[in-house]
Amino acid sequence: MKNKINITCILVDRANYGRLKPVLQLINKDSCFDLKIICTGSMLLERYGNTSKVVKNDGLKIFDEVYIELEGSNPTTMAKTIGLAIFELTNAINRTTPDFVIVIGDRSEALGAAIATVYQNYCLIHIQGGEITGSIDESARHAITKLAHYHFPSTDNAAKNIIRMGEHPSRVFNFGCPSADVVDASNDDFKSYSLDLGVGKLIDWDNPFLLVLFHPVTSEFEDAETQMNELLYSIKEIDIQTVIIWPNIDAGSDGVSQSIRKFREENIGFNLHAYKNFEPEIYIPLLKRTACAIGNSSSFIRGASFIGTPVVLVGTRQDGREISDAVIRVNPLKSEITKAARYQIEHGHYSPSQIYRKKGSS
């Protein structure tokens, strides 16, 4: 069919793939569209769980793999990686001859993908713009909004923000966050999945466990290791078995990883199991089952809010983002984290919030 619409989707990290997955599967099935997926950034790297393999396992074909991460884990290498993203993605996008290019979220690599798209006169669709969060991620998110031609924000407030920024209302579509569909579709029986791929002691899924995911804050990258230490020793104090996920690739991630590695060597008896990555089908049940989620992942704001998971939000990374009642904000200090986590574990689940959700948003 020569009349198919060419849609190119650029995936830059595992979290964003998790959110987009149901949309991509629908596009892929639709005979009107020819979907071409470009995997880049940390999705290709062993250290971050090589999420591109998950994409393949989900039945989606990868059109191109583009390596852009300059190793170093500091603000300079992070900025340069944006430069490499633009440099490399121009070619990759050209080869897909797209009618539309889809980019999601606010990562630095996504900003690079957006520039490579619009300066080559292709039409850019941005998913999950408009949210207010208060860090460099917010700047990148809004900059992508100003470059994009069509917008699919996740909340009504985000949609209003995008329109206030001057985008035409006819080009702003609020269908909610597609990850809500992943939550609905997810199965509680996650024990049937193979959960023994990480390193460290195995978790006893019939007993309470904590879920930890803490990313470095770019503007505080030199404090990343110290902040993670506070978090880990707080967990040791609480003394409940813990599932931990390695951080993403931002400046400071080497510090966070270093902290986890040292903690494991120095606390060999402690029941901490570290995973590189989860497929959404496993991650959502974990969010449902955990006694408390601790860290600063945006999934603790979105996914967790649909579910009512008690959350301890550590540090400044999500400042400004709309949060539900289930979330307690604390500074990255052991005493504050411990206190808040004990309160949340005691409290148990909250009622689900509708901030980020609409039915059938995909």
Add this chain to the structure above:
Amino acid sequence: MKNKINITCILVDRANYGRLKPVLQLINKDSCFDLKIICTGSMLLERYGNTSKVVKNDGLKIFDEVYIELEGSNPTTMAKTIGLAIFELTNAINRTTPDFVIVIGDRSEALGAAIATVYQNYCLIHIQGGEITGSIDESARHAITKLAHYHFPSTDNAAKNIIRMGEHPSRVFNFGCPSADVVDASNDDFKSYSLDLGVGKLIDWDNPFLLVLFHPVTSEFEDAETQMNELLYSIKEIDIQTVIIWPNIDAGSDGVSQSIRKFREENIGFNLHAYKNFEPEIYIPLLKRTACAIGNSSSFIRGASFIGTPVVLVGTRQDGREISDAVIRVNPLKSEITKAARYQIEHGHYSPSQIYRKKGSS
């Protein structure tokens, strides 16, 4: 003095330097500041008049010269040049240890400079944001606004736009366009300057002359040569001696240059004198003296509006920008250009407009 404030200014093309020059000279004289200028983009290239030499001649010291232009003059090389800008400017900015980094305008290279600044946690000042113009330049301008920390727009409308986009009013300062000061300072006696550096027949400055500056429109880069042909053969029809300036480095500039070169070879008798570049002290008097300015330079919208120069604005490049009465918009077609230019030559100078000006804005 260890308490000096380090200000780094990144200059990416001659037009922007022209506008910033009075500001830079004031900062340079002020003992509170340590000004470091980084020249990059077409400012370093022979083909574009090597404006970095002009900066030196103006008594400003250049801290670093950074080559980033990937030759090719098409959308792909233009996008990749942004990648190289980020890649190279990260290092250059680091070496200036800035308290503030200044970027002006909307060029693709300026977007790269903005990203290299904010992802390394430096404080970014953006000059001349907020204007509505309708091309990729507008997207870049607004994207820089969303990345910047302080804003110095040139018009009240632009300031309002920036605030509407979510920037805090306390960080938006409208002091007008500093190029207005260049206009005030300029001398009518421009014949004392050496004006014989270009190629082609010399202009007789005591008789009427046209002033032509036409840049390629990125999204129409394949039509650039045709559009310029229409313009040039319109001038031939009008048959008045003409000062022409080579275009900037955007995708399509090779086409515009090619058109000029062929026209000169095929019309050897015609009095067309081509210049790579003018210093502001010469350019402004030219704008004052020309019988009509034809093309799509933004100086025809700003500088010319302070003066009342009759302008024929050709094509879509400045769509959306606020224009004064002195400007007639036409399509890039010989007949339309000729008709409008003849009207403007007949009409003569207009009253100066105040849209873009405030006294002493520097």
Add this chain to the structure above:
Amino acid sequence: MKNKINITCILVDRANYGRLKPVLQLINKDSCFDLKIICTGSMLLERYGNTSKVVKNDGLKIFDEVYIELEGSNPTTMAKTIGLAIFELTNAINRTTPDFVIVIGDRSEALGAAIATVYQNYCLIHIQGGEITGSIDESARHAITKLAHYHFPSTDNAAKNIIRMGEHPSRVFNFGCPSADVVDASNDDFKSYSLDLGVGKLIDWDNPFLLVLFHPVTSEFEDAETQMNELLYSIKEIDIQTVIIWPNIDAGSDGVSQSIRKFREENIGFNLHAYKNFEPEIYIPLLKRTACAIGNSSSFIRGASFIGTPVVLVGTRQDGREISDAVIRVNPLKSEITKAARYQIEHGHYSPSQIYRKKGSS
């Protein structure tokens, strides 16, 4: 046919294409091979005659076009262009899934292509290695030799040098320089080609003319403009109509071009016609017909030697290369050039030399 051998040929400039053309046409016709041509470097640039169009006109399909030239014309941008060559050609080469990659000569971009090939474990064939010439080109040529797996040098001495450098004799094949075949095939009736595409006065082909091609010497790039001035004012003194070809893209080429442009403006009456580029079918007859070739093109050493054209070899660029009797070496000084050129014009053609030739080398 799945058993075809994939051959990828990387073309980086017009001179090398001229030499390889007969080989490429033979490979292209042969049903055993699947030839994929990658055009890069100055072959894609308007300023250097966009030789990739010539390749297409010769009936060869171009598989990929890769832009790598960082504008600036100095040693730093030249070195960085090698970096970009490696960076960009890795992808391009991968997409051709080659059994063999062909690279010719000694240009910096060819060194980049060689590295991109061998570090990805592809098999590299190098054409015209082993020659001794005494500049950075010689270093690059030998470095490529040490990276390559098979060698096709042009002279017996070159073959001996390659073997002495440690390459196994069974992998060194001396079939002569394929450009000899171009010379044989060329037609004297070049007036039938369209020769009026350059800029400047038309040449009267029935009268004697000089042929000038002078490239900058990288290690003397700051003297390039002065050296070219000496050459041009020597020609003015000799006062014979002159065909001049713009230089290649090495550091200093902006200086050479600037010199030509200024000379033309300052000597409007003088009969100097400047061309960006010639197809081999036109260039060889020009070499046959010129009264004297002046400059430092390697074609004056190779092609001219088959023919017996009188040559004045200016400066150090070909130091160390084997030369025939028809060549007089001079320093880049007006007096020396004039004296030697007058001698050569007087002398007329020499007997053809066999240094660089073998029958049917393609």
Add this chain to the structure above:
Amino acid sequence: MKNKINITCILVDRANYGRLKPVLQLINKDSCFDLKIICTGSMLLERYGNTSKVVKNDGLKIFDEVYIELEGSNPTTMAKTIGLAIFELTNAINRTTPDFVIVIGDRSEALGAAIATVYQNYCLIHIQGGEITGSIDESARHAITKLAHYHFPSTDNAAKNIIRMGEHPSRVFNFGCPSADVVDASNDDFKSYSLDLGVGKLIDWDNPFLLVLFHPVTSEFEDAETQMNELLYSIKEIDIQTVIIWPNIDAGSDGVSQSIRKFREENIGFNLHAYKNFEPEIYIPLLKRTACAIGNSSSFIRGASFIGTPVVLVGTRQDGREISDAVIRVNPLKSEITKAARYQIEHGHYSPSQIYRKKGSS
């Protein structure tokens, strides 16, 4: 002193720093020289032990740190890293205004450094060229030789090879391998150093231990994990406590690391202690004390040969290099490794060989 000679040394990995260290310390002390060290490549990365910190601890000042490693661990990212090396090191080298640039060995990053040096017309000194080893490293080593101006090979054969390749004998200086001086200077009392920084069980230094260092072979990068598995399960069979060092950054290193990580998780009781890196003062005593060195590090060929350490050389990485009697070559198969290692452990130390040594070579 304005008459100081500026020497720039580019360090690209820990092994090469180990060899150059005594030379650098001598240059640093000498008042005739101004030494500027540029650290790049894996020397800056946490995963590879951040050797730049060791340089600082040794009292040497680092002039610049240049990040160039594109993450991905495959031949394409390895080739691209050479591109980035050239691109980034051009600037860094320029800022040192060198009279001489020193590069050592054969790594891909060193080839990039060599190109960035010579294309900018700086004088290049190459250390440890001329050796025959049979992989891409040999190609790179000889290519650097052909680019360099002065040569300091480590063996007489290497010096002969360099001269045979056409380099002038007056520019080839054979002072032996400076690492020999490190061996002489090293102290047997290495237990006083802090040796507990790695991960895994502590080694009992009073009992026999194996020393393992296995780098991926670029052209076999897809087999890296399998080969390392064979080696590790051979060690498990031999069942002696083992010091293991993580591999260098070549294509395939992720596979080797993955193999080590899995082995550790699956054999928690086994006494394997993994280190990122050793300073030469610790590494040499380890080489002296180990019951057998197993792997393919070039230090097993050089350093070990001065000492007489029994070595099992696994796989093709050092094919062609001159080896002493103390070395047994095997294929990367568990059975062969086990058999050879048992023989070597039984045999004990050999007499030191003089192949790579001269007194006071620094």
